[in-house]
Amino acid sequence: MRLKISTLVKQPYKQVFAGFDQDLFVKLSPPFPPVKLLRFDGCKVDDRVALRLNFIFFKQTWESLITDYQDNEEEVSFVDEGVKLPFFLKYWKHHHRIVKHGQQTHIVDDITFKTPFFLFDYLMYPALYLQFLYRKPVYRKVFGA
Template sequence: MKLTISTFVDQDYLSVKEGFNESLFVKLSPPFPPVKLLRFDGSATGDLVALELNFIFFKQKWVSEITEDKLTSEEFYFIDKGVELPFFLNKWTHKHRILKSETGSEIRDEIEYQGPFFLLTWLLYPAMLLQFAYRKPIYKKIFKKAS
């Protein structure tokens, strides 16, 4: 299943690129399930990000590896792929794109995921949509035009 969410922000794409750090990652974590950051290397090829999702009665580990990153005169992107996923996911690829625009930049989350069976993949879609829509106001607040 594929999901794409775009957010336009006021800062230029290179400033936004610099803001994609551990502090932003923590702020982007939704209220449920609570997320504990176990490791954050960054957003360069070979870096790892490890999380612990707390579902109250049990916890799940999620580890992603940055498999690619690229900076051009028009965009910066990096791709994380799940290497250790929670029980409800079999596949996870997330391309984080920061594209240059005339008035700032566009942050585009391009997600491709798959559950362990077809029906669960479809049932996860509303939750995934909400989890990433949650990021939009955070991006806008953090990457607003400097006054």
């Protein structure tokens, strides 16, 4: 299953990428489930990110590894892939693209995921879509609308 969300912001793409740090990561976390950041190495190959999701009655750990990083005249991008996922996910690949658009930037969240059961993919899609839609106003506030 794949979902893709793009947000246009005012800052130049290199400046936007420079803002992809631990503070931004925390701001991008939606109110539910509450997220505790356990580790944030950065956005380059072999960096790791680990979080704990608190679903009130249970907690789940999510760990991702940065497996690709590209930087050229048109965009900066990196890919995080899930190495330890919550029970409701079997596969996770998130391609973060920070794309030059004149003096502005498109931030693209391009996500491929699978759940343990094919039909559950369709049930998870709206929940994940809303989780990433939550990022749009955060990106605009941080990097300018």
